[in-house]
Amino acid sequence: xxxxxxxxxxxxxxxxxxxxxxxxxxxxxxxxxxxxxxxxxxxxxxxxxxxxxxxxxxxxxxxxxxxxxxxxxxxxxxxxxxxxxxxxxxxxxxxxxxxxxxxxxxxxxxxxxxxxxxxxxxxxxxxxxxxxxxxxxxxxxxxxxxxxxxxxxxxxxxxxxxxxxxxxxxxxxxxxxxxxxxxxxxxxxxxxxxxxxxxxxxxxxxxxxxxxxxxx
Amino acid sequence: xxxxxxxxxxxxxxxxxxxxxxxxxxxxxxxxxxxxxxxxxxxxxxxxxxxxxxxxxxxxxxxxxxxxxxxxxxxxxxxxxxxxxxxxxxxxxxxxxxxxxxxxxxxxxx
Numbered sequence: 240x241x242x243x244x245x246x247x248x249x250x251x252x253x254x255x256x257x258x259x260x261x262x263x264x265x266x267x268x269x270x271x272x273x274x275x276x277x278x279x280x281x282x283x284x285x286x287x288x289x290x291x292x293x294x295x296x297x298x299x300x301x302x303x304x305x306x307x308x309x310x311x312x313x314x315x316x317x318x319x320x321x322x323x324x325x326x327x328x329x330x331x332x333x334x335x336x337x338x339x340x341x342x343x344x345x346x347x348x349x350x351x352x353x354x355x356x357x358x359x360x361x362x363x364x365x366x367x368x369x370x371x372x373x374x375x376x377x378x379x380x381x382x383x384x385x386x387x388x389x390x391x392x393x394x395x396x397x398x399x400x401x402x403x404x405x406x407x408x409x410x411x412x413x414x415x416x417x418x419x420x421x422x423x424x425x426x427x428x429x430x431x432x433x434x435x436x437x438x439x440x441x442x443x444x445x446x447x448x449x450x451x452x453x454x455x
Numbered sequence: 456x457x458x459x460x461x462x463x464x465x466x467x468x469x470x471x472x473x474x475x476x477x478x479x480x481x482x483x484x485x486x487x488x489x490x491x492x493x494x495x496x497x498x499x500x501x502x503x504x505x506x507x508x509x510x511x512x513x514x515x516x517x518x519x520x521x522x523x524x525x526x527x528x529x530x531x532x533x534x535x536x537x538x539x540x541x542x543x544x545x546x547x548x549x550x551x552x553x554x555x556x557x558x559x560x561x562x563x564x565x
Binding site for chain 2: 411
């Protein structure tokens with residue numbers, strides 16, 4: 240039999256009071272533990288938030304820096320390309336174009352002058368052989384002195400040389416064919432101009448256009 | 456080994472007295488089978504019609520392109536002969552075409 244603390248408290252009520260006291264103690268322990276865990280969690284959570292915020296900030300800064308560096312590198316590359324292009328253009332002008340301008344103009348003048356050799360309405364064998372030789376020599380000299388130097392810049396601009404060569408060869412074919420064609424009365428200056436002079440002038444313009452449009 | 460004769464008359468445009476243009480040169484090269492014949496024959500004889508007045512270098516460049524690249528300048532002139540009874544003198548045009556082919560070849564390989 241369990242004895243009470245006093246005569247008013249029965250033995251059963253003492254057992255119950257101990258239990259409630261224990262429960263209150265346990266509850267306080269639980270609350271303390273929860274508070275401790277929550278405090279740790281809060282600390283951990285806050286720490287993580289801070290780290291993430293810092294990481295985001297660093298990432299943003301790095302991205303901005305990377306973008307800036309990329310932009311600077313791209314700008315530098317463009318500037319270098321432009322400088323290299325300018326240097327190449329200058330070389331093209333100094334080494335190839337300017338020394339051959341006279342050759343270029345003289346060739347077209349001499350080509351137009353063949354109308355003065357065509358003094359009879361039709362050509363006999365000797366005359367046609369002579370005019371063919373004259374035309375052939377004019378083109379041969381022009382190709383050697385003007386066209387051939389253009390070939391050295393072909394590596395950087397594959398179409399440049401070939402475009403101009405095609406213009407020159409087409410003109411040579413046309414002029415050769417026409418001066419030897421007996422159906423034309425080429426000693427007539429109008430007929431010469433309509434059939435040959437216009438082609439010469441067009442070819443000259445097309446070469447000039449190709450040179451002006453030259454982009455290494 | 457025998458000689459292989461190419462008669463340019465067979466490839467001539469009716470009434471024309473000139474051979475011009477790269478396209479025509481390429482066409483005659485293929486139709487005349489010069490690239491195959493050059494390996495199987497001792498010499499190639501190219502017969503120029505008597506009344507031809509001109510054969511332009513652009514035509515010759517395409518016509519002779521593979522043969523010149525294969526044999527080089529010196530051997531090309533040993534291997535390929537021209538039969539020309541007319542007034543037209545082809546030598547300077549052939550030399551110009553051969554030089555141009557070899558220049559082209561050098562430009563492509565450097």
